[in-house]
Amino acid sequence: MDCLLLYSNFLRAYSILYFLVGNTCYTRKTNLYRIESIETLEPFGCTQRKQIILVDNEDVKIKFLLWGEQVLLANLFSVGSMLALDRPFVANVVNKNHEASQELCLEYGSATQIYLVPVIQHEEQVLLTSTQMKSQGLRLSGISNENQGLKASQVSLPCDSRGSIDFSKYPFRSYAMDLHDKMTGISIYGTIMDISREKNTSEAVFCLAIEDITGVIVVKLHFIGFWSLGRVGIGHTVYISGLTCSMTLQKMLEVSWFEKEPGTYFVNLSCLPALLNSSCLHKLSLLSDISNWINNTHICCVHLDKIEHNNIQALPCHNRCGCFVKERSDGSVWCSFCQCNCETGRTYSFLLHITLADEGGKVLAWCVGPTAAELLQISPDEFLMLPEDERAMYLYTLQNEEFMVAIVKGKRRGDEFLLLSQEHFPEWEITQAQKCE
Ligand SMILES: [Zn+2]
Ligand SMILES: [Zn+2]
Structure with a gap:
């Protein structure tokens, strides 16, 4: 059960991270919801309406109503995906007789911002690793028995010109144990075990050891001029994206991260203000x-x-x-x-x-x-x-x-x-x- 809880906590942190990173919205108090259904309501007079049922992490349902031109927004939503609402407008639901009822709902007001967590459709090609299947299985079925006939899934991922598989749109979490040669766009979430500047080089390269539930990897952080990530300490929880894996001449796996390359992020979650600000x-x-x-x-x-x-x-x-x-x-x-x-x-x-x-x-x-x-x-x-x-x-x-x-x-x-x-x-x-x- 603890694994389950930890994993669901991780998923929550991970989903939030997508839009935090994408929109650099670090301090706002925002609520995260799953979209349960999207339906078109009868027009109100001549104004079109759509009703989206949202479910929060405590399984409480609330209606989110779009009016008039706002209904176009619903094209961006899909059932089952996650959505975060910042400063929604709170209103009373209007019933069939055009009267305001006691029930409260959310609306898209002038100060409202919507953040969408990207959803990627799965296709065929790359098999999920055992770690991912285990984790996904836990989450999907709510049981810890691996022999319960989990359905293995596959995803198709593009290759770059050097034959490395690009994992930047991979919809599952990658683990230390799963990393191997010729992977790019990897994201890792874990705890810092050690950090130091690499000796014998004039370039600003720092070695960072990160541990997750499957093991430890050492990431080489390459900076353009100098260290630029502020204070990062041992024991801190970090999320790094844009990692590249390759083999050294000595046949050792080398994981690298290059500052300011497209798709690279380094987020120190232990120091992220949103961690304290957002109860979710x-x-x-x-x-x-x-x-x-x-x-x-x-x-x-x-x-x-x-x-x-x-x-x-x-x-x-x-x-x-x-x-x-x-x-x-x-x-x-x-x-x-x-x-x-x-x-x-x-x-x-x-x-x-x-x-x-x-x-x-x-x-x-x-x-x-x-x-x-x-x-x-x-x-x-x-x-x-x-x-x-x-x-x-x-x-x-x-x-x-x-x-x-x-x-x-x-x-x-x-x-x-x-x-x-x-x-x-x-x-x-x-x-x-x-x-x-
Ligand atoms: Zn210094
Ligand atoms: Zn207190």
Whole structure:
């Protein structure tokens, strides 16, 4: 059952991602629905009408009505596909006698935006792998028995000029285990296990190890000039698309990603604001439960329990990568993540250890940058300007403030924190925080 639940959570995250990525709409609260039926209603006077029955993720049905010229929109919809509605107009359903009834429905108002999750028709050619069949089978039949006669399906995918199969329109999730030579347009969703810049090359190439339920792959991220993805930490959940698989001369599988190539995305879900903003994207966990799923980004509603003055530091950090930096004896400033000097492009950032609490337990966690500033409700510069005794007073006032946080089991990136020489470093990282109003 847990697999089922996880998978349905994934599907939800994945569907949302399609339109989030396509429309760069990251922060809006949006509801996701499945289209159950589309029907043409009797004209209202001389105005055409269409009624679309939508079902949300709690199986609640609601009517979505299109009027007049809006009925053309229905041509874009298909039964069974997903649709997200942002700021729909809420109205009363009008009955046969042209009177408003008690029943509420949604309409397409002037501020409404519709996002469609692309649906791709399956054809013949590429067989689904065992992992995909298992997952699809679980989802379709709701049973975990593999021998229950699952119907294997095939899809047809185009090949490029070099004979690589283009998976960019493949409608199923790809797993680490399924990757092999001559595949392009692959998307992977998983947890970061390790990340570092490749040595012995002047190009900006970073090796990223990603784990999903089938195994670990190492992706080589090729940047045009320098790292440009902000802070990406171990334990973070990411979605990467536009991957290419090939064989090296040593017959090793190499998975590559090239910055700014068409169809390439890198989304750090652990740091995506929509994860906290949209209730359809997450399920709240209790702090006492998070240890059971260490490869997840958990969303918890917590209180600040204890913040000690000596657990806050404000340190210079490299803006491009969010990594803490230290001045060397010759006066130069070295970023151990980017492997470069960074005399410019630095700002002060918090490094915070903090105890979070909810009704189920307490967790000691660490966080940096904007997340720490959100929890402390103050910028590093403002905090540093406070006299010592006022800092303690200020921290005291924060106790019991309530936040929604995203937490991952994030090992610190070794290279970076060596210079901080902290012995007792918490295991959990807070990747995002938002104050509860
Ligand atoms: Zn709350
Ligand atoms: Zn850097």
